[in-house]
Amino acid sequence: MTDNNDKELSKSLIQTITESDLTKIGIDIAEISIDSILENGVLKDLPIVGSLIGIWKTGVAVNDFRFLNKMILFLKESSSLSETNRKKIIEDLEDSKYQSEVGEKLIAIIDKLETGSKAKLLGKTLTLFGNKIISKDEFWRVSFIIERLPMSDIIALKNWKNIELNSVYDIRRHLYLSVGLGWFVMNISSTGFCWQERLCEIFDEYLIE
Template identity: 35%
Template sequence: MHPQNPNEKLEIAIKNSELPSLAKDYTELAIDGLMDDGILKDIPLVGTVIGVMKFGNSLNKHLSAKKLYKFLFELQSIPLEKRIKKIDEINSSEKYQSNVGEMLFELLEKIESDGKPEIIGKLFKAYIEENIDFHTFLRLSHIIKNIFYYDLLLLKNYDENNYLYDGNTDQLESSGLTSFNINAWEKPEPKENCKGEIMDNGKLIVEYGLK
């Protein structure tokens, strides 16, 4: 892989020993300053990826930097050895045709919401910590990429019986995250404002991506 490839730069950033030094408040401020350009040198882990990308305008550069930051920030608490081990594990596997950096970079570039990179980062953290496998991470990330961000937030309000109360949408149901049907067999009847039920993939997104 060419050393100036952003896929490789992203993977290097994830495996960087300096990742825990990301400071959320400072970096958010610095990234907002990208509209004036020249601030990237103060955010090396973001800047090293952005620096090898081509942009049509400063707005695209700004948005890409924010997405990269929000993703990387969620990984900062994971020990370096764990990050390296899990990435190398996928890269050495014959199951996937692309390496981790390429898959993550393509995913982050295609999502449109400010909030989704944070969710993707939390799910990738769950993979590294072995709470979900890599296939599940990819499947959930693909679903998240295609769903309206504020619909995803509706998933959070469900009870111990999996009854969903905050809302439900056709897009959530068609993605297999919820159901409008209510299965009250051997369970208490739901409250009057029940909107359906949350499915297993929806619960995984809430547990590992929205908390």
């Protein structure tokens, strides 16, 4: 996508989150096709979908269609939040110095997600922030983890309380450390790898079923 396309998608995503009735997204994602998007008013009326259709006028690539699937799953998972709440979320996520970055960040993250399951997790994370269960900083940290970790390693966090990080095999432990889910502690009382408990709890208690 070009820079102009990125800016258009960023603006339309924010408009979709803050102004659209996301509760109407009841379509089975497995049934989505190009024809159904063009014919289904509910999807076509979402600003983000309209922008994508405009970009697709020169032809639809597989990656573009995968991006739309992930976007719809993300929005559908966020639909439990009221429109008023969603407007407040965007305001709270914005940095006063970089007002336009929220949409750009979300677009970039969603584009890089490898599966629809991760898109659902990101939507759940936005809902947690909207319900004040996690902070702004935690939202972006969890989003980073969802983007970077393989899904199998995310699912493994469900059992983190029963696992010593020191005993996790090297590759997985390295991945956990690289995204901030653990660190190396060396002091009088402890030496070794320790979990970042709050982030692990967010995945365990709220995101992983």
